[in-house]
Amino acid sequence: MYKGERMVLRFSRGQRVAHWALAVSFFVLLFSGLTLMIPSLAPLAKGGVARMIHRVFAVVFMLVPVYYALADRKGLQALITESFRYDRDDLLWLLRMPRYFFGRVKGMPPQGRLNAGEKIHHALIILTFITISLTGLVLWFGKGNLSQNEFLGMVMLHDIAMYIMVILTIGHLYFTFVYGALQGMVTGYVNEKYAALEHAKWLASIKAEKTADGKLPQSKSA
């Protein structure tokens, strides 16, 4: 898609490891959990195998923010603050979101390292992550000792968080493949032309760093 351009670092190693650990554990949790929701998958849940897998990967899933904090504390802080802070361009971007949905990035307001859609995605993932983790822990450690209402409240919240996460993931995969963004999360580097098109304000801030100390530290040649 983009050829012969210089590359800029968008995702640190810690961010990429955290992303993929979360992604893999999420899908394992999803499919092991679906054995209790889709009757034709029920035989896979027999004897508690799916539950064992679900619990092992729940631990991996919940340790991702811990890993992220240890590997890249500033990255985690930036992720959280950026995800909940929206400027005027972000709001305009959201208004024009239908254009972006259909593959038109030109004419969209300039964006920072995260576009407004990614911010909403991250913000909802953070909220549902907390919900699904806490309700999951209650269901795990409270098993057999919850009242009817406590139990139903927990499973319903766990379910709702799951549906939101699945829908967000579908959207996330859609935009990844429409805009060819997979490589950025694999190597950490994005094409400078891509950055100019999709994250103009972020690219400008990196360029400003460059003029301050004479070189562009986050870049390499493609």
Place this chain on the structure above:
Amino acid sequence: MTKQFGFLMDTSLCVECQACRVACQMQNQLPHNRTLIRFRFQETGSYPAVTNHITRITCMHCQLAPCVKICPTGALVKGENTLTYLAPERCSGCGYCAQICPFKVPQALDNRSYKCMACRELVEEGKEPVCVSTCIANALKFGERAELLKSAEKRVAALQKTFPNAQIYGREQMGGLGMLLILRDDPAVYGLPVAPRAAGELAFWKDSLQPTGFKLVGAALLATGASYAIASRNHRRELSEE
């Protein structure tokens, strides 16, 4: 629909021998520390006027069984005779039945659920469940629920001469229980819920929330699947315009 079958336990006749429990363990090949029949004992009054109340903690075979509704693997099913059967080989041990049962009967242990299996093979051959055929005190009966209710009414009328609070438990609870109990006193004395219920949220969860969630996920897949070709073509066109 075939007739409703059920059990009748006359708690005033039970001699606490626990032969039913042992017979059940043998029938279902359970280890000594796993049982589908537990007991609750309660003494009321003070010496010398003491009454000992006993009841079994065992599946009540609710007509409207929340365990059957909640079971995600189909291990819990209603038989045509309205008894609640458990197929352990289909059970995942999730413990949802233990959480939802208003009588706190099923136990989730060893990655499966433990609850009365109503001696399915015997019953379908026209025989009695082993707890009933074993009972030395004739405290347990098995048969058509309507017949059991009739005989329970007679027995309660007789008991009421000595125990004015004597009553049948299970006539209406949970749509009518398949395990009818003759009690000498109020249900609360026996530790039984007077008005057991399945939380309404159960039906909301299974009948509304889950289907809606699946529909929304399906809609998201459709919307992205249908737009993908257009969106990626638009994007490639914008890139080549440079």
